[in-house]
Amino acid sequence: MSRRILSLWLPRLATDARERGAPAETRRLPLVLLRTERRRRMVVAVNPPAAAAGLRPGQTLADARALEPGLEAAEATPEADAALLDRIAGWARRYSPWTAADGPDGVVIDITGCAHLFGGEPELAADLTGRLRAAGFAARAAVAATPAAAWGLARFGTAEDLRHERLDGLPMAALRLPAETLEALHAVGLRRVGDLHAMPRAGLAARYGTRLLQRYDQAFGRLDEPISPRLPVPAHRERLAFAEPIATPESIAGALRHLLGRLCAGLEAAGHGARRLRLEAHRTDQRLEDEPQSLALGTSRPARDPAMLARLFAPLLERIEPGPGLETLTLSATETAPLAPVQTGIDGEDPDDGLAELVDRLVLRLGERAVLRLVPRESWLPERSVAPARPLDRLSGPAVPPAWPADRLRPLRLLTPPEPVDATAPVPDDPPLQFLWRGVRHRVLRAEGPERVECEWWRPEGSLGWATRDYYRIEDGDGRRFWLFRAGLYRPDETPRWFLHGLLG
Template sequence: MPSSRRILSLWLPCLATDRLRRRLPAAEAGRPLVAVAAERGRLTVAAACRQAQAAGISPGQPLADARALEPGVLTRDVDPAADAALLERLADWARRWTPWTAVDTGPQVLSGAGGLWLDITGCAHLFGGEAGLIEDLVERLRRAGLEARAAVAGTTGAAWAMARFGGPLPWPLIVPPGTEAEHLAPLPLPALRLPPPMITALRRVGLRSIAALLDKPRAALVPRYGPLPGLRLDQALGRVEEPLSPGRPQPAHQARQAFAEPVSTPEDLRRVLVHLLGQVCRGLAAAGQGARRLELLAWRSDAGPEAPPQTLAVGTSRPNRDPAHLLRLFQPSLDRLEPGPGFEVMALAVPAAEPFAQEQTVLAVPPPQARIPPPAGRPDLDLVAGGRDAEQPADAEADNTLRHRPAFSVIQGGTPPRPAPAKAREPRSPRCYQGPPVPELVDQLGARLGLARILRPRPRESWWPERAVALCPADAPASGPEPPLWPADRPRPVRLLPRPEPVEVVAPVPDDPPLQFRWRDRLYRVRHAEGPERIAAEWWRAPDQPEEPLRDYYRVETGDGQRFWLYRLGLFRPDEPARWFLHGFLG
């Protein structure tokens, strides 16, 4: 069952030493190099570079033996964590060819080697075919000082085997679909990704190549060596699917563009973005989804394999797939891209998409005359912006008659029909629009300020002033019906100090409102006071914490007419002076 996938296996046989060599001073760059590790009290060779290998040094040897073979060998400490980090960066970098990349975490045949997986299904034609892609990839790594071999096949097993054991000819190592068996047959047994003891055991009975294994009846192999040899063979030949997971979650919607000539001018970048947005939005529309988050990735032509792509990310408050709107979100940050000599590849990914409520993009922005209310303060029922496409999901109290009319009047163009007079007089301020704030504007503000800074107050049923209002992010979906408003019979300050400030107060009797108070070095004489309104902390919210003392709130007006909200902390105790605080400003 040959699948249509094309897998590229990249092998870096001398990853550890190549990485270390790049740090060497120029004078020593040409000398043989080994990475050493302390093992059971002595230094052993963990990885050897090509020159050291040519001198007969192989991993596992004691360092003393290596020194005897090649007295001029340089030694450095092996650092598997740094090798792994380099591989991770390479996997990130390789996303310029395909979004699907992963670090090969399996055995690497050679100690100190590393590998990557690239799923290049449908990507190769952008880079001159599979041969062109391999050449490009290997050449770029070579320029960065990393020896690399790559092979493409229809199965992971075949690509893996060819990258490590294929060749030297024919180059490049490409296995056309369906020919895995003939390419793999001459390869030695380790090409099947089998554990070393099993390979030794198979060799002992005279099985030295894959061809020999192919001839043997499966029934004779399984009792002696278990299912693994057969399974690996089937996986390499594509008879059994072998799932691999990509290094990063794969966004469902993405588009990429590779350029023959690097692009660098702002106009070109914008044009590319428009093109990518168009592609992604078509995909989103086909899937019935809208984007919540988008990432623009750009790879510079002069960036080495370790440089991550430049990334711009924007978020939307509601699923959106309007290319013009998304472009506006990217616009302010587009100049943060540093093209230098130019970008070779740009990609747009949608890491977060959500179902799109409904299609109403026809209702863009209503013509200006539809928005001007009639004179004499009569609130116009037809004013509601018709252009708010699909941002009102299931708002419980949505008044359908009010909501639909403006939309139609706008579509039909011209001036909106005036509301019936009876209806117009009825509500003082008809709430035509429903709930959620204009999502496009919220996105735009959020793109610069951060969506967390755009908040909607929501009443909370609590008497405790600090807790009476919750600030929810404006992009959060409305949860449940709108909570009831605060009781109107208790005037509250329009500004509440984030932390109450202590004031010195002169009060005739502890339980009386103050006569005068001093706040921030200014003396205020109280002309009129109202209170107390006693508010106790809600002990049930944090039963294990020391209870907050109750507060006796007073509204006071000074001789100048300014009005403050003061409170006295706790109950009166004869042995302690009363503590007063200023908490807010009334209108």
């Protein structure tokens, strides 16, 4: 498939942005935008009434007022204009995922393989420029086989040039050359792009530098010119445009199932599964500065089952506000991973599918950080003896954790940090007879211990500040079981400190 590039030109971006939403009578007044250069106020942009009055960028404010005393003057805001252009490039993702700002007043869009979705390249360009004009921006677009050709045609081409992608009659400025190079070419009579065809390349390079030949070759496709998209372009992406806007939950869910079927077919052909999916919904009344509504979905393991993914998306679809209707839906697999064929059970089903879907549902409801599993870690300190892991990760090799220890009883619930208690013990090494915790006194009926735990040698005081602990399993008169420890070794000149570290049930 041959490459097709659309270049969008917004010749009055700065003044159009300033006048958006203004009354018609205000837009008919001359407006110039200014910036200070060497202590002089210089005109950098003019609106159509100002241009009709003879005002041009590069004039001083004094000269401009001499021509048009009633003009309106405002400060130029290049940073805000650049941000607006970036938002327009993002809005243009409705036509192709491959968009980027192009200079201070343009957007470049790679529409290869996309034009048929809009009825053809002329229809796509007309829809793009029509929407921008309705939003208050002057816009012109051209489509060609190279970014350089599309750029020149959009800014200098006639309707006939655009139809046949003819570059020969365009001025030299269509090659994006520096002003000094253009002046030197004009001085010897080289004013049109076609004038370069008969000139010797070696002579052109020697006299005007290699930049001239580089731009010339880029325009005619002899030298590739890559485009860096505004956002990373996913390898697997499906788009669905509607002849009539859709707004009902049933129609949105049906369109999503259609997109999932196509996306999963592509993933299967590539031997991959989706780990992250993104659904974008474009409303008919979406403004240029508005990002499309989007839903993000993550899976605990690579997946490409359309029915299962549709069930995961179902509760999220309620967040979409269709308004007057959705005209386009796009579904992208923003993160994928290899997915080999899975050995199923005797009934043909994957025994892990139900668990994976349950985990994904919990993640959607509670958040990714809230759904974890704990694996053992080699440490005697209770608070360091477990580590979090993703629920369905299959650990192998050096990352395999040790088995859960079977030689010591540990509570299912640890208190973080351990809570101090007031305990009474008959002799230092005996378990307590009673202890006071959270204002409630517990009399000890049974006790087991002590179990002495010391921290690793490279942790002099332990992660909680106690190098040595003596743990006891305690049961009170009501049958409740606790895990207490005495901090530090007994010393005659120190009163032992007791803490409750866990609940045994």
